[in-house]
Amino acid sequence: GDSVTQMEGPVTLSEEAFLTINCTYTATGYPSLFWYVQYPGEGLQLLLKATKADDKGSNKGFEATYRKETTSFHLEKGSVQVSDSAVYFCALSEKTSYDKVIFGPGTSLSVIP
Amino acid sequence: DSGVTQTPKHLITATGQRVTLRCSPRSGDLSVYWYQQSLDQGLQFLIQYYNGEERAKGNILERFSAQQFPDLHSELNLSSLELGDSALYFCASSVEWEPHNEQFFGPGTRLTVL
Numbered sequence: 001g002d003s004v005t006q007m008e009g010p011v012t013l014s015e016e017a018f019l020t021i022n023c024t025y026t027a028t029g030y031p032s033l034f035w036y037v038q039y040p041g042e043g044l045q046l047l048l049k050a051t052k053a054d055d056k057g058s059n060k061g062f063e064a065t066y067r068k069e070t071t072s073f074h075l076e077k078g079s080v081q082v083s084d085s086a087v088y089f090c091a092l093s094e095k096t097s098y099d100k101v102i103f104g105p106g107t108s109l110s111v112i113p
Numbered sequence: 114d115s116g117v118t119q120t121p122k123h124l125i126t127a128t129g130q131r132v133t134l135r136c137s138p139r140s141g142d143l144s145v146y147w148y149q150q151s152l153d154q155g156l157q158f159l160i161q162y163y164n165g166e167e168r169a170k171g172n173i174l175e176r177f178s179a180q181q182f183p184d185l186h187s188e189l190n191l192s193s194l195e196l197g198d199s200a201l202y203f204c205a206s207s208v209e210w211e212p213h214n215e216q217f218f219g220p221g222t223r224l225t226v227l
Contacts, residue, residue: 042220043221045217049215093214101216103158
C-alpha cells in the first residue's frame with residue numbers, strides 16, 4: 001500500500017542554518033504530495049504542495065520538488081528562524097476509489113538562537 | 114484560524130465510558146476527515162465523510178463511529194474507552210475530494226482516559 005517515510009527527528013539547528021528534511025514515498029499511481037506543519041499546541045496547516053512530477057512547491061522560504069524518479073519530496077529552507085520550530089509532516093494523496101491522505105511520522109525541528 | 118472548529122478542546126473521562134467529539138468544517142467544505150494523533154502511533158487517518166456519506170475508512174476501531182449531518186458538521190463517537198485511546202483527535206475539511214485539495218485542520222480535541 002501507499003506509504004510515506006521521513007527522516008527521524010528531532011532535528012536541532014542554529015538560526016540561519018540550512019534545513020533539509022527528507023521524504024520518500026511509495027504509491028501505486030501518481031499522487032499529490034504535501035508538506036504540512038504543526039506549530040506547538042495547534043493543528044496542522046498546509047505549508048506547500050506539488051501535484052505532478054517536477055513541480056516545485058514553495059511557501060515562506062520553504063521549497064520542495066516532486067521527484068518521480070527518486071519518489072522523493074524533500075523539504076528545504078536556506079535560512080531557518082526560531083519561528084520555524086515545529087513538527088513537519090510529509091503527506092501524499094492518491095485518488096483511487098476514494099481520496100485518502102497518508103501522512104509520514106513527522107519530523108520535529110527545533111531552531112535555537 | 115483555519116475556519117474548522119472542534120469541541121470540546123479538552124475531555125477527561127474514565128475507562129469504559131463513551132464520548133462524542135464534534136467538528137464544524139469550513140463554510141462550503143463538503144469533505145470531513147478525522148485523525149488520531151498519539152505519541153506512539155503518530156497521525157492516523159480514521160475516517161472520511163463527503164456530503165453526508167462515508168467515503169473512506171482508515172485505522173478506525175469498531176468501538177469508534179462517526180457521522181456527518183445534513184448541515185455538514187460531523188461527530189466522532191468513541192465508546193468503551195480504553196487508556197490507549199488517550200490522544201489528540203483532529204478534524205479536517207476540504208472543498209471536495211480531489212487528491213490535490215488542501216485539508217484544513219481544526220485545533221483538535223485532547224482526550225484523556227483515566
